[in-house]
Amino acid sequence: GAVVxxxxxxxxxxxxxxxxxxxxxxxxxxxxxxxYRQFPKQSLMLMATSNEGSKATYEQGVEKDKFxxxxxxxxxxxxxxxxxxxxxxxxxxxxxxxxxxxxxxQYFGPGTRLTVL
Amino acid sequence: AQSVTQPxxxxxVSEGASLELRCNYSYGATPYLFWYVQSPGQGLQLLLKYFSxxxxxxxxxxFEAEFKxxxxxxxxxxxxxxWSDAAEYFxxxxxxGNxMRFGAGTRLTVKP
Numbered sequence: 001g002a003v004v005x006x007x008x009x010x011x012x013x014x015x016x017x018x019x020x021x022x023x024x025x026x027x028x029x030x031x032x033x034x035x036y037r038q039f040p041k042q043s044l045m046l047m048a049t050s051n052e053g054s055k056a057t058y059e060q061g062v063e064k065d066k067f068x069x070x071x072x073x074x075x076x077x078x079x080x081x082x083x084x085x086x087x088x089x090x091x092x093x094x095x096x097x098x099x100x101x102x103x104x105x106q107y108f109g110p111g112t113r114l115t116v117l
Numbered sequence: 118a119q120s121v122t123q124p125x126x127x128x129x130v131s132e133g134a135s136l137e138l139r140c141n142y143s144y145g146a147t148p149y150l151f152w153y154v155q156s157p158g159q160g161l162q163l164l165l166k167y168f169s170x171x172x173x174x175x176x177x178x179x180f181e182a183e184f185k186x187x188x189x190x191x192x193x194x195x196x197x198x199x200w201s202d203a204a205e206y207f208x209x210x211x212x213x214g215n216x217m218r219f220g221a222g223t224r225l226t227v228k229p
Contacts, residue, residue, distance in 0.1 A: 006160075034217075043207060043219045044161075093160055095217075106217055108153070110160035 002028045004096050006109035013084055014117055020080045021112045023094030029074040030096035034106065035067075038091040050077050084116045119144040121210050123220035130198050131228045138193040138223050140182075140208030150191040151209040151217065152182055161207065167191065178202070203227045 003026040013019050023033055031052050036044040048069050050056040056069035066088075068080040077096075081088055091113050095106040122141045130136050142148055149168050153161040165176025172184040182193045191208060205224050211217035 043221045046218070095161075105151075105163065105166060106211070107163070108161040111158075113158070 002026075002096070002105075002107040004030075004094065004107045004109040006092075006094055006112050008112060009110060010113045010115075012115045012117065015085055016083055018080055018082045019084055019114060020078055021092055021094075021114075023077045023079070023096070023109055025075045025096040025107070028096070030077075031074060032097040033071055033077040034095045034097070035069060035077075035079050036093045036095070038093060038111075040091075044093060047079075081114065084114070086116045089114055089116045119148070119210050119218050121208050121218055121220035123206075123208055123223050125223045126221065127224045127226065129226040129228060132200050133197050136193075136195045136198045136202070136225070138206050138208075138225070140191045140193065140220060141189050142191060142208075142210045143189065144210055148210045150182075150184060151211065152176065152180070152191075152193045153207045153209060154178075155205045155207065155222075157204075164193070164206075198225075198227055200227045200229065 005024045007022045033050045035047045038044045046059050047062045048056045048058045050069050050071040052071045052074050058064045066082055071077040091111050093111040095108045097106050120143045124139050151166045152164040154164050155161050164180050165174045165182055167174045167184045174182050180195050182191055184191050205222045207222045208220040209217040
């Protein structure tokens, strides 16, 4: 089946620093990737939709200058949390959309836990 | 706008008992419906999905779900729960090529 990886799986950083999270589709090409964040014991909230070669579309309330998304290839999207603060601590999950055949399914990465001190 | 409601925040069942997790959706067109499972600290694993056709969908790990358009529901069922099924379950609705909206999740506890 389709596999999506994320790196790193866990990151701790100091307040004010930037953190980059990678999302890769390992065995399929993903024209669209999605970034979600999940607070403890809560559901996933969509942050942005990323299409290869174009600017990401951000959900209302998500600061595009703080959460930089780059989707440079069909297998890689990156999320950079700039000037991270403790309130940015969360579980970040990406997904990649496979549009092969007649079906459309999002495959999720294992997530990246960000802790900002 | 599309939305998903999972009425039960937490459900506890005994091992070997049957399980039904509820999911109701709101969507303007024919929805694509999904059930995912998440273990603590892990990503999401797709259990099953419905796009069209047979309204009873079989998934992995012995799960099934039934799409009922008249009730706007897509409930997840399993005839006999195993201790390893304890996890958080998310129902989601989406459309082709677009993002998904997730329900709040239902936490399943399995009693020995």
